[in-house]
Amino acid sequence: MVVKIPAIGAWFRLEWGLGMVTWLPTMAGWIGTASYLAAYLLLSIGKLKADRPLYHILNVAGAAGLVYNAIALKDLPNVIVNIAWAIIAFFALGAIGRKK
Secondary structure (H helix, E strand, C coil): EEEECCCCCEEEEEEEECCEEHHHHHHHHHHHHHHHHHHHHHHCCCCCCCCCCHHHHHHHHHHHHHHHHHHCCCHHHHHHHHHHHHHHHHHHHHHHHHHC
């Protein structure tokens, strides 16, 4: 059974099968995308610095959402690049923590 959400149109579909709702990976992907874009925007306009934990936390959150989405879509290149992105962000957070 497919249920379309009129307010959002074709972007989200609730597909029920084996008790699992497949809109969860889609939402995770959109949240991940928003997190990446927010981090980049805030860095670009000078509201956030790369040596601050929030920048890297936003990148880890973005990577997590996009990895989950890419796994659901069986999109291995995106899984790999986003895992690498998260690892880099975790290393940066560790470096920031050691400086304090």
